[in-house]
Each structure stands twice: as structure tokens, then as C-alpha cells.
Amino acid sequence: MASVIRHDWHREEVLALFALPFPVLLHRAASVHREQFDPADVQISTLLSVKTGGCPEDCAYCPQAQRYSTGVDAQKLMVTDEVVAKARQAKAAGASRFCMGAAWRSPKDRDIPKVAAMIREVKALGLETCATLGMLSGEQATALREAGLDYYNHNLDTAPDYYDSIIHTRQYQDRLDTLAHVRDAGLKTCCGGIVGMGETREHRAGLLLALATLPAHPDSVPINRLVQVAGTPLHGTAALDPFEFVRMIAVARIVMPRSMVRLSAGREAMSDELQALCFLAGANSIFHGEKLLTTGNPDTERDLALFERLGLRPMAVTVDATGHDRPGTVHADITAGGPCGRAA
Numbered sequence: 001m002a003s004v005i006r007h008d009w010h011r012e013e014v015l016a017l018f019a020l021p022f023p024v025l026l027h028r029a030a031s032v033h034r035e036q037f038d039p040a041d042v043q044i045s046t047l048l049s050v051k052t053g054g055c056p057e058d059c060a061y062c063p064q065a066q067r068y069s070t071g072v073d074a075q076k077l078m079v080t081d082e083v084v085a086k087a088r089q090a091k092a093a094g095a096s097r098f099c100m101g102a103a104w105r106s107p108k109d110r111d112i113p114k115v116a117a118m119i120r121e122v123k124a125l126g127l128e129t130c131a132t133l134g135m136l137s138g139e140q141a142t143a144l145r146e147a148g149l150d151y152y153n154h155n156l157d158t159a160p161d162y163y164d165s166i167i168h169t170r171q172y173q174d175r176l177d178t179l180a181h182v183r184d185a186g187l188k189t190c191c192g193g194i195v196g197m198g199e200t201r202e203h204r205a206g207l208l209l210a211l212a213t214l215p216a217h218p219d220s221v222p223i224n225r226l227v228q229v230a231g232t233p234l235h236g237t238a239a240l241d242p243f244e245f246v247r248m249i250a251v252a253r254i255v256m257p258r259s260m261v262r263l264s265a266g267r268e269a270m271s272d273e274l275q276a277l278c279f280l281a282g283a284n285s286i287f288h289g290e291k292l293l294t295t296g297n298p299d300t301e302r303d304l305a306l307f308e309r310l311g312l313r314p315m316a317v318t319v320d321a322t323g324h325d326r327p328g329t330v331h332a333d334i335t336a337g338g339p340c341g342r343a344a
């Protein structure tokens with residue numbers, strides 16, 4: 001019998017899942033995965049940053065925060081024609097969805113028409129659209145939806161009770177409010193977080209609990225593994241046990257059976273064997289970086305070779321009557337990324 005989609009998970013239940021013997025946890029997660037998806041299908045997501053660096057926020061993991069010396073040069077918002085050219089390139093490379101990311105705390109109202117123009121033109125190419133722009137008001141979310149936006153990425157980053165160890169320039173409730181505005185505007189959500197930031201297992205369970213008890217499970221759940229960047233406060237943090245990362249993936253799959261659980265930032269540093277364990281644990285989406293647009297590069301070749309060795313194939317996706325991604329047609333995201341918490 002298929003798993004019931006629940007929004008009433010309790011902390012103790014989530015922690016009990018984390019504590020299962022590793023083979024038992026993986027078997028359970030893999031069983032849930034098979035109920036909802038073909039486990040040989042893996043969705044591929046990529047990124048285009050339309051405005052990089054210079055962010056006023058203080059996310060302790062992020063090289064795009066202007067207050068840290070990380071060597072990231074701040075760039076202005078790209079012009080629409082440049083974005084559309086990238087979108088055409090993505091479509092030619094097989095993408096059916098194009099995501100645009102900007103390193104903002106939140107867009108100013110004067111930015112919305114510029115982003116709306118990008119969304120309209122990308123949509124006119126026949127692509128689905130996705131954006132990650134920081135916190136949104138209800139009016140901004142509605143304006144983006146009216147311009148043709150399909151998805152919005154906005155991560156919770158970590159557990160509510162660890163949030164003020166990582167970010168001081170906004171509150172957890174700010175994130176929840178934006179997610180509510182996004183849902184209310186009729187947009188689909190992409191929402192996850194980052195592990196390996198010095199948090200405890202309780203915090204990791206707390207992040208998954210926060211995600212799994214949202215009024216609607218996010219359509220995509222990116223699980224980022226911290227990429228330590230010199231100059232950021234989290235540089236030098238003790239590395240997370242790779243098996244604990246796999247447990248995080250497995251528990252995410254069990255508590256959010258129908259979501260795309262995505263290996264995101266930090267994947268490049270994972271061994272093929274660790275990635276294979278993550279696929280066994282229920283990951284069914286990978287974050288690929290803007291390099292997807294340039295076929296033949298070594299990272300793309302490595303991914304394709306891993307897919308072949310494991311018998312995996314790029315997922316074909318459609319959106320079903322309930323608005324959830326289901327297997328069907330070819331799909332790829334182009335989203336904001338890097339180690340930014342907004343990476344999808």
C-alpha cells in the first residue's frame with residue numbers, strides 16, 4: 001500500500017527514522033521511493049545566476065554576502081536579452097524549465113517589472129519558468145505569477161532553533177511568510193536547506209520536520225552539503241559524516257514521499273559511491289550547475305558516465321492534475337546556485 005502523504009510528523013518520529021540501523025533506513029526509504037517514482041529516473045537541474053554577489057544578508061555559508069571577503073565580484077542584474085539568449089541555449093540543450101536567481105535580500109518593487117519581462121520572454125520560448133530572488137511580498141509573488149512564473153525557490157536553510165547561529169539579518173518567520181505568499185499566489189515551491197554547518201542531528205531532523213509540516217510539501221527539496229568557502233564564517237567547520245548525509249536524504253524521502261529530493265550544492269565533492277548511496281536512499285534529482293549548458297565539460301561527462309554505470313537516466317517529467325511533478329516529458333531546471341542557501 002502506498003505511503004500516506006502526511007503533514008503531521010512529530011519530532012520524535014523523525015528522530016526515530018534517523019536512528020534506524022542504516023540498512024533498515026535505506027530499505028524503508030527505497031520502498032517509499034519505488035511507490036512514487038521509477039528509481040532509475042533522476043531529474044537534472046541547472047542554474048543561471050542573473051544577479052551575482054553584493055548581497056546585504058549575512059548567511060554564514062555564503063560567498064555572495066558582501067560583508068565577507070570571498071573574491072566574488074558583485075554584478076548587476078543581467079539584461080533581458082542576455083537572459084533570453086541563455087534560455088534559448090538551455091532549451092537547445094534539452095531543458096524544459098529555466099530558473100533565474102538573484103542574490104537579493106528581497107527584490108525592490110522597481111526590480112519586479114525587469115524580472116517579469118525576463119519571465120515573460122523565457123515563457124514565450126515555451127519553457128517553464130522558475131526564480132529565486134529572496135523574500136517576496138504577496139503583491140510581488142502575484143506579479144511574478146501573472147508574468148508567467150511557475151516555480152519559486154526559497155530555502156528554509158536549517159532548523160528553526162539553529163537559524164540564529166547561521167543568519168542574523170532575517171527571521172525564520174520571514175522565510176515561512178514568503179513561502180506562504182508564494183503558495184497563495186499559485187506558484188509551486190522548491191524549498192530545502194543545507195547540512196554540514198555544525199548543526200546536530202536534532203537540527204537536521206528539525207529542518208526536515210519544518211519542511212514536512214508545511215501546508216504543502218515542496219515540489220522540490222534541495223539538500224545542500226556545505227561548500228566551505230574561505231572568507232565565510234563557516235570555513236573550517238568539521239565535515240559531516242557522509243553516512244549522516246545519506247540518512248538525511250533517506251529521511252527526507254520518507255517524510256516527503258512525492259517531492260523531488262535533490263542533491264544540490266556540494267555534490268561535486270562527493271564520491272561516485274556516496275552519490276550512488278544517495279540514489280539508493282531516494283534522491284531523484286541532481287543539481288548540475290550552469291555547465292549543463294556547455295556539453296562536453298568534464299563535470300557533465302562524469303555525471304553521464306555515473307548515470308551509465310548505475311543504469312540511471314535523466315528523468316522525464318510532467319506536472320500532474322494536482323500540480324506535482326510526475327514522470328513524463330524531458331525536464332531540467334536552470335536555477336540560482338553555488339553554495340548560496342537559495343541554491344535549488
Ligand code: SF4
Binds near residue numbers: 340
Ligand atoms: S544565501 Fe542568498 S540571501 Fe544569503 S547572503 Fe547568499 S545570496 Fe544573500
